[in-house]
Amino acid sequence: MKAFAKYGAVALMLAAMTGCGDKGGADKAADAGKTAGALTIGFSQIGSESGWRAAETKLAKSEAEKRGITLKVSDAQQQQANQIKAIRSFIAQGVDAILLAPVISSGWDEVLGEAKAANIPVVLLDRQIDTADASLYLSAVTSDTVEEGRVAGRWLVSTLAGRDCRVVEIQGTIGASLVANRKKGFEEGISTAANVQIVRTQSGEFTRAKGKEVMEGFIKAEAPGSICAVYAHNDDMMIGAIQAMKEAGLKPGSDILAVSIDAVPDIFKAMADGDANATVELTPDMASRAYDLLAAYKKDGTQPPKWVQTPSTLYLPDTAAAEYERRKDLY
Amino acid sequence: MSGWFMEARSRLALLALVLLANVLVAPGFLELRLVDGRLFGGIIDILNRGAPVMLLAVGMAPVIATRGIDLSVGAVMAIAGAVAAATVNAGHAWPVAVMAALGTGLACGLWNGVLVTIFRMQPIVATLILMVAGRGIAQMITEGRVLTFTDDGLAGVSSASLLGLPLPVLIALAAAIITGLLVRATALGLFIEAVGTSPRAARLAGVPAPGILIGVYVWSGLMAALAGLIAAADIRGADANNAGLWLELDAILAVVIGGTSLYGGRFSIGLSVLGALILQGMRTCILRSGLPPELNLLLMALVIALVLVVQSPACQPAIARLTARLTRKGTA
Numbered sequence: 210m211k212a213f214a215k216y217g218a219v220a221l222m223l224a225a226m227t228g229c230g231d232k233g234g235a236d237k238a239a240d241a242g243k244t245a246g247a248l249t250i251g252f253s254q255i256g257s258e259s260g261w262r263a264a265e266t267k268l269a270k271s272e273a274e275k276r277g278i279t280l281k282v283s284d285a286q287q288q289q290a291n292q293i294k295a296i297r298s299f300i301a302q303g304v305d306a307i308l309l310a311p312v313i314s315s316g317w318d319e320v321l322g323e324a325k326a327a328n329i330p331v332v333l334l335d336r337q338i339d340t341a342d343a344s345l346y347l348s349a350v351t352s353d354t355v356e357e358g359r360v361a362g363r364w365l366v367s368t369l370a371g372r373d374c375r376v377v378e379i380q381g382t383i384g385a386s387l388v389a390n391r392k393k394g395f396e397e398g399i400s401t402a403a404n405v406q407i408v409r410t411q412s413g414e415f416t417r418a419k420g421k422e423v424m425e426g427f428i429k430a431e432a433p434g435s436i437c438a439v440y441a442h443n444d445d446m447m448i449g450a451i452q453a454m455k456e457a458g459l460k461p462g463s464d465i466l467a468v469s470i471d472a473v474p475d476i477f478k479a480m481a482d483g484d485a486n487a488t489v490e491l492t493p494d495m496a497s498r499a500y501d502l503l504a505a506y507k508k509d510g511t512q513p514p515k516w517v518q519t520p521s522t523l524y525l526p527d528t529a530a531a532e533y534e535r536r537k538d539l540y
Numbered sequence: 541m542s543g544w545f546m547e548a549r550s551r552l553a554l555l556a557l558v559l560l561a562n563v564l565v566a567p568g569f570l571e572l573r574l575v576d577g578r579l580f581g582g583i584i585d586i587l588n589r590g591a592p593v594m595l596l597a598v599g600m601a602p603v604i605a606t607r608g609i610d611l612s613v614g615a616v617m618a619i620a621g622a623v624a625a626a627t628v629n630a631g632h633a634w635p636v637a638v639m640a641a642l643g644t645g646l647a648c649g650l651w652n653g654v655l656v657t658i659f660r661m662q663p664i665v666a667t668l669i670l671m672v673a674g675r676g677i678a679q680m681i682t683e684g685r686v687l688t689f690t691d692d693g694l695a696g697v698s699s700a701s702l703l704g705l706p707l708p709v710l711i712a713l714a715a716a717i718i719t720g721l722l723v724r725a726t727a728l729g730l731f732i733e734a735v736g737t738s739p740r741a742a743r744l745a746g747v748p749a750p751g752i753l754i755g756v757y758v759w760s761g762l763m764a765a766l767a768g769l770i771a772a773a774d775i776r777g778a779d780a781n782n783a784g785l786w787l788e789l790d791a792i793l794a795v796v797i798g799g800t801s802l803y804g805g806r807f808s809i810g811l812s813v814l815g816a817l818i819l820q821g822m823r824t825c826i827l828r829s830g831l832p833p834e835l836n837l838l839l840m841a842l843v844i845a846l847v848l849v850v851q852s853p854a855c856q857p858a859i860a861r862l863t864a865r866l867t868r869k870g871t872a
Binding site for chain 1: 685
């Protein structure tokens with residue numbers, strides 16, 4: 210049944226896209242009377258590989274609706290070629306601006322050059338690109354992944370209030386810049402406190418199953434009761450680690466402090482149950498900031514900063530139940 | 541039996557080496573404790589964590605013996621887990637979910653078997669279809685999220701224990717013993733090997749080759765579904781993107797370490813299980829070693845390369861000479 214619903218949605222999207230092509234002339238006629246709010250924006254999204262990305266797309270749509278923006282979303286299904294096609298099609302349709310969540314960091318110069326030649330501003334969402342010519346895009350709205358780690362580290366230091374603490378770290382997939390940054394940030398966050406030290410670090414590959422297996426190993430390899438906190442680079446690995454602690458007869462959240470990053474719905478459930486202590490949000494609401502800076506740019510040419518950082522907000526158990534309700538249908 | 545033991549010798553020695561490495565990394569590794577009627581200890585951890593790959597290897601060995609391969613097992617794990625999670629979340633009882641997952645595994649195996657046998661597709665291509673599409677099917681069922689469930693019965697597939705052993709260990713051992721009996725206590729194993737050696741000669745000799753071929757893929761699908769159930773129960777959720785990811789390669793490796801030839805015609809269930817345990821033992825050792833995680837894959841690859849080089853035909857005469865000299869010295 211769900212499969213049919215998906216195909217139905219794809220068919221509708223195709224119908225809508227061909228429809229757009231037909232009334233291109235009408236759009237241009239309407240251009241004259243356009244206000245800064247009534248923009249048409251094309252959004253080349255990577256895909257829907259995770260709940261977070263699905264939430265990013267949902268929020269991009271709902272925030273566009275609030276502002277009276279016509280948003281055209283193109284799902285690239287993880288392929289750069291599809292993103293380049295989508296951007297060319299947006300240029301051909303004469304959109305007012307383009308949002309791009311780039312699937313990889315290189316190889317954008319040519320197509321973004323075409324957008325620049327057509328005078329269409331491009332805003333990057335949640336990832337940066339490698340280019341020698343920074344004028345190819347107007348701005349990049351992303352989170353500060355080093356800051357996310359710092360917030361987590363600082364929370365741990367202030368919670369401990371001077372108590373000695375041996376921390377185990379569950380890293381994401383080795384080689385990702387995100388992992389290097391979240392590691393570096395956390396190390397910076399705890400660098401002021403001599404009482405906090407990372408004693409073990411291992412990769413849980415961002416998944417629940419590997420996070421659980423790694424935590425089981427940590428518990429076995431360390432002397433009983435000597436682990437005081439666990440820091441995971443994402444919430445999913447923490448959820449796996451929480452299960453490992455429970456199965457080993459430990460109480461996550463009190464015996465072992467648990468801090469992770471992302472703020473996905475399930476970690477709020479864990480916090481509400483007292484199994485986790487803190488999470489740092491990687492907000493899926495990237496598009497609204499892009500809309501705001503585009504509106505200002507279109508209105509009076511205000512140049513936005515090249516890098517707009519979304520806040521890395523710390524969430525604690527006191528708001529967990531409410532946050533879970535707010536997010537559970539978004540992801 | 542003694543023949544099996546002769547062949548198993550080198551793998552048992554390897555397993556012993558891997559366990560020794562674990563002891564060096566974490567003293568107390570070999571300790572077994574009985575808590576609340578359940579055994580805990582390093583060996584149990586390896587058996588427990590290794591259960592999914594053991595199951596996959598048990599299914600994979602007969603397939604490879606027919607000169608085939610099943611690349612879809614990882615994806616079938618993801619589908620089976622997703623089906624089970626979706627079934628309990630729809631309000632059905634956990635036995636229904638388990639049955640639905642196993643049924644899905646059988647259907648996936650049947651699909652592979654039909655493509656290979658009736659449509660004469662090369663196994664690597666035929667099963668590649670489901671390897672790629674299967675994860676997509678699983679993602680559709682879970683809508684791309686980790687589909688969590690709270691049903692304790694289904695979670696029990698991973699967390700329950702019987703006779704002091706975790707259920708996944710018992711499931712994997714039972715599957716290995718049943719499969720071993722099926723192929724060795726009957727002529728089935730010989731038939732499978734005959735099909736792998738020469739399908740035409742087998743057919744002429746009266747072996748029901750098409751039935752055997754379909755059968756091994758169906759069995760592999762069933763084993764993958766069991767593994768998928770364990771993986772989903774382990775994290776109380778179906779993770780369509782990651783469940784069973786790349787495990788088909790681990791299963792093939794386990795079977796190869798077990799001495800099964802990729803050219804077909806020869807296989808051993810018991811040695812394949814040993815292969816799976818060797819792999820898991822190495823993984824556990826590396827995870828607990830405290831070495832930088834950047835080295836995980838490199839270490840794993842180096843050890844596997846070493847194992848396969850030692851087992852290669854080129855090295856066999858040298859090793860035979862070495863063991864002969866050692867035993868001569870021992871007796872002299």
